[in-house]
Amino acid sequence: MLTLDTPLAKVVGDRTAKAMAEDLHLHVVRDLVRHYPSRYARRGEMTALTDLQVGDRVTVLGQVRKVDTRPMRNRRGSITEVTVGDGAGSMRLVFFNHKHARMVVGAWGLFAGTVSSWHGQLQFNHPDCQLLDESTDAAEWASAMLPIYPASKNVSSWVLQKSLKLVFGSPETADQLLDADPVPGDVRRRHGLMPLARAIWLKHHPETPEDVEQADHRLKWDEALVLQVTLAARRRAAALEPGIARPRRAGGLADAVDRVLPFQLTDGQREVGEALAAEIAREQPMHRLLQGEVGSGKTVVALRAMAQVVDAGGQAALLAPTEVLAAQHARGIAGLLGPLGRAGELDGDPEGTRVTLLTGSLRAAARRAALAEVADGSAGIVVGTHALLSEGVAFADLGLVVVDEQHRFGVEQRDRLRAKGTRPPHVLVMTATPIPRTVAMTVYGDLETLTLRQLPAGRGGVSSSVVPVAEKPGWLSRAWERVREEVAQGRQAYVVCPRIGDDEPAAGDQPEDADGAPDGTDPAADPATDRRPPLAVLDVAEELRAGPLAGLRVEVLHGRLTPEEKEARMRAFAAREVDVLVATTVIEVGVDVPNATVMVVMDADRFGVSQLHQLRGRVARGKHPGLCLLVSEASTSSSTGVRLAQVAATTDGFELARLDLETRREGDVLGAAQSGRRSGVKLLSLLHDEELIAEARSEAAALLETDQGLAAHPELAAAVAALNAGDRADWLERA
Ligand code: ADP
Numbered sequence: 001m002l003t004l005d006t007p008l009a010k011v012v013g014d015r016t017a018k019a020m021a022e023d024l025h026l027h028v029v030r031d032l033v034r035h036y037p038s039r040y041a042r043r044g045e046m047t048a049l050t051d052l053q054v055g056d057r058v059t060v061l062g063q064v065r066k067v068d069t070r071p072m073r074n075r076r077g078s079i080t081e082v083t084v085g086d087g088a089g090s091m092r093l094v095f096f097n098h099k100h101a102r103m104v105v106g107a108w109g110l111f112a113g114t115v116s117s118w119h120g121q122l123q124f125n126h127p128d129c130q131l132l133d134e135s136t137d138a139a140e141w142a143s144a145m146l147p148i149y150p151a152s153k154n155v156s157s158w159v160l161q162k163s164l165k166l167v168f169g170s171p172e173t174a175d176q177l178l179d180a181d182p183v184p185g186d187v188r189r190r191h192g193l194m195p196l197a198r199a200i201w202l203k204h205h206p207e208t209p210e211d212v213e214q215a216d217h218r219l220k221w222d223e224a225l226v227l228q229v230t231l232a233a234r235r236r237a238a239a240l241e242p243g244i245a246r247p248r249r250a251g252g253l254a255d256a257v258d259r260v261l262p263f264q265l266t267d268g269q270r271e272v273g274e275a276l277a278a279e280i281a282r283e284q285p286m287h288r289l290l291q292g293e294v295g296s297g298k299t300v301v302a303l304r305a306m307a308q309v310v311d312a313g314g315q316a317a318l319l320a321p322t323e324v325l326a327a328q329h330a331r332g333i334a335g336l337l338g339p340l341g342r343a344g345e346l347d348g349d350p351e352g353t354r355v356t357l358l359t360g361s362l363r364a365a366a367r368r369a370a371l372a373e374v375a376d377g378s379a380g381i382v383v384g385t386h387a388l389l390s391e392g393v394a395f396a397d398l399g400l401v402v403v404d405e406q407h408r409f410g411v412e413q414r415d416r417l418r419a420k421g422t423r424p425p426h427v428l429v430m431t432a433t434p435i436p437r438t439v440a441m442t443v444y445g446d447l448e449t450l451t452l453r454q455l456p457a458g459r460g461g462v463s464s465s466v467v468p469v470a471e472k473p474g475w476l477s478r479a480w481e482r483v484r485e486e487v488a489q490g491r492q493a494y495v496v497c498p499r500i501g502d503d504e505p506a507a508g509d510q511p512e513d514a515d516g517a518p519d520g521t522d523p524a525a526d527p528a529t530d531r532r533p534p535l536a537v538l539d540v541a542e543e544l545r546a547g548p549l550a551g552l553r554v555e556v557l558h559g560r561l562t563p564e565e566k567e568a569r570m571r572a573f574a575a576r577e578v579d580v581l582v583a584t585t586v587i588e589v590g591v592d593v594p595n596a597t598v599m600v601v602m603d604a605d606r607f608g609v610s611q612l613h614q615l616r617g618r619v620a621r622g623k624h625p626g627l628c629l630l631v632s633e634a635s636t637s638s639s640t641g642v643r644l645a646q647v648a649a650t651t652d653g654f655e656l657a658r659l660d661l662e663t664r665r666e667g668d669v670l671g672a673a674q675s676g677r678r679s680g681v682k683l684l685s686l687l688h689d690e691e692l693i694a695e696a697r698s699e700a701a702a703l704l705e706t707d708q709g710l711a712a713h714p715e716l717a718a719a720v721a722a723l724n725a726g727d728r729a730d731w732l733e734r735a
C-alpha cells in the first residue's frame with residue numbers, strides 16, 4: 001500500500017531512492033507526485049533525423065537498429081555504438097561503459113543531446129535517453145504527450161516515469177490526493193478549478209496541450225493561495241502589534257531640515273513626504289516601499305521622515321547596502337544638517353541631533369563611541385551597513401528603519417532590524433529598481449508601495465549607446481576620446497568592469513557587495529562555451545593609463561580595498577582629484593557625484609538589466625547630460641546584444657524591471673527564503689500570472705477574514721504551516 005507519506009525507498013529501492021533524495025530532493029511519494037514534467041515530447045515536435053545540423057541541441061525520436069559493444073582501444077572500459085533510425089534518416093549514439101542497458105534492437109526511444117559529426121555521420125555522445133515503454137503501441141505514443149522529467153545522472157526521466165506509474169496505480173494514494181487539496185471547495189468553484197488529484201494526474205498524463213494548461217492553472221492556484229495566505233497572515237500579525245506614534249512637531253529638526261535644503265522639493269517628494277508623515281504619526285507601524293527612479297531624490301524624503309521621528313523623541317536608522325554608500329549618506333546628511341547634526345559638540349546646535357555612522361570597519365574605539373551614542377539615544381540618526389544588525393547594537397528608542405536600495409537586503413535582515421525596537425518601528429524601504437506588481441504582491445507581500453515618478457527639474461538626463469566591439473572595433477577608441485573630451489570640460493568619468501583582477505576568487509567583488517557578482521543573471525551565458533574571463537579593473541586601469549587615457553588621473557575602486565581606502569578614493573573622486581574612476585559594481589548603488597558625466601561599462605553583457613540601469617544612474621545626477629556606453633563583444637543580433645540594445649533604448653524603469661524579470665530565473669526574484677522547494681513555488685510565474693496572483697491574494701484575505709485560524713481548512717493550514725516551518729528552519733541556519 002502506497003500513501004503520500006510512503007518513503008520512496010519502498011517504491012524504487014534504496015539505491016534509487018537515495019539518488020532521488022540527493023539529486024532531486026524527493027523523499028516521499030508526496031514529493032514525487034509534485035515532481036512535474038519539465039516538458040512534454042510529441043512526435044510532431046521532434047526533429048526529424050534528416051533535418052539535424054551539427055551543433056543543434058535537439059530531441060529525436062528513433063528506433064534502435066543496431067547495438068554494437070566493444071572494448072575501448074586505448075583505455076579500459078567499453079564503448080557502445082547504437083544506430084537509430086526514424087524511417088527517413090539515421091544517426092549514431094555513442095555510450096561508454098554499458099550506460100545503454102536497455103537498448104535493444106527494435107525499441108523506440110527519445111534521444112536528446114547535441115549533434116556532432118564523426119567520419120561524416122551524425123552522432124550524439126552519451127545522449128539523454130528515454131525508451132518508450134515496450135507496452136505502448138506505436139499509434140498511441142505517436143499522438144501522446146510524453147512527459148520528460150527533470151532528471152539527474154543517476155535518476156533518469158524514465159525511472160521517474162516508472163515510479164510514478166506505481167504511485168498512480170495505488171488507490172490509497174489517489175484517495176489521499178483527493179483529500180489533500182489545499183484550495184477550499186468554494187474557491188475552486190468560484191474560479192472553475194479542478195480538484196488537486198485530477199490536476200496532478202493530468203499533469204503527468206496529459207493528452208493535449210490544453211490538459212497541461214488546465215492542470216497548470218489549477219496547480220498554480222494552490223501555490224499562489226498558500227503563499228498569499230502566509231503573507232496575509234503575517235500582515236495581520238504585524239498590524240495587531242502596535243508601534244509608537246511619532247507625530248510631526250513644528251519648530252523641530254524636521255522644519256530645520258526643510259529650511260536648510262538647498263533646493264525646492266519636487267511635487268512628488270512633497271506628496272510622498274506627506275503620506276509618510278501621516279503614517280508615521282499613527283500607532284500602527286508603517287510598512288512602505290518607496291520606489292523612485294535613480295536620482296529622483298529619495299534620500300531627502302527619507303531624511304525628512306527621520307527628522308520627524310527624532311522630533312518625536314525617537315531614533316531613526318538608515319541601512320545601506322555598502323560601506324561606501326553608508327559613508328556617503330552619513331556625510332551627506334551631516335553636511336546638510338551642519339550644526340544641527342552635531343548636538344553636544346562645541347559648535348553644535350542643542351536643538352539638533354547627532355548623525356552617527358556605524359559600519360563593520362570602524363576601529364574599536366570609534367565603534368565603542370558610536371555604540372554608546374546609539375544606546376543612549378544621543379544619535380538620532382544612525383547610518384550604517386548590515387553591521388547595524390549585529391548583536392551588540394542596542395538602540396535607546398528605535399522609531400524608524402529606512403532601508404536603502406532594498407534589492408540587496410533580505411526579508412530576514414529587515415525583520416532583524418525591526419526587532420531592535422522596543423515596539424515595532426515604522427519601516428520605509430527604498431528602491432530605484434521598480435518592482436513589478438506581482439513581485440510586490442509576493443516577495444514584498446507585506447509592503448504597500450509609494451512611487452516618486454518625477455525627477456528634480458534641470459537634470460541633464462542620460463543617453464546610452466551600445467559599443468559592439470566585435471562589429472565596430474573603432475567605436476571603442478571613440479569612447480575613450482569621449483571620456484577625454486568630458487574630462488577636458490572639467491567633468492569626470494567611471495569605467496566599470498565585472499571583475500577586480502589579480503587572481504581573485506572567480507565570484508568577483510565579494511565582501512560587502514554580496515550580490516554584485518554579475519553572474520547568474522545572463523541567460524545567454526553558456527557554460528559550455530569557453531568565454532574568456534571578464535575584464536578586470538586592475539588590468540583595464542593599467543591599459544587605460546598606459547594608452548587611451550594617458551595623462552589623466554585614473555584611480556581604481558573595488559571591494560578588496562579596505563573601507564578606509566574605498567572611502568578615501570570616493571572622497572578624492574568627489575573632490576575632483578581623480579578624473580576617471582575604474583571600478584567594480586561597488587559604485588552601483590547610490591554613489592552621488594554630480595560632476596561625473598560619462599560611464600563606460602566594459603563587458604556590459606556580463607551585467608544584469610537592473611544592474612546596468614543602476615550603474616548608469618551614477619552619471620545622470622547633475623545638470624550636465626550624462627552618457628553611458630555599454631561595451632560588449634556580443635553580436636548585436638544575439639539575444640544578449642538585443643537585451644543591451646533594449647537597455648540602451650529605454651530609461652523607463654518599469655519597462656526595464658519587466659525586461660529584468662524576463663531574463664532572470666524566478667528563483668532569483670523570489671529570493672532564497674521564498675524560492676523553489678521551500679515555498680512550493682514551481683509553476684507560478686511572477687511574470688505571467690499576475691491576474692491569478694491578484695485573485696489568490698483577495699481570496700487569501702477573504703479566507704482570513706472569515707476563518708482566521710484556517711480551522712475549517714486543515715489542508716490549507718498545513719501547507720501554510722509547512723511554508724512557515726521552512727522559513728523558520730532557514731532562519732535558524734543563518735543565526
Ligand atoms: P536617489 O533617489 O537615486 O537616491 P538621491 O536622493 O541620491 O537620489 O538624489 C539625487 C541628487 O538629487 C542628490 O544630489 C540630491 O541632493 C538631489 N536632489 C534631491 N531632490 C532634489 C530636488 N528637489 N531638486 C534638486 N535636486 C534634488
Ligand code: MG
Binds near residue numbers: 298299404590
Ligand atoms: Mg539613493
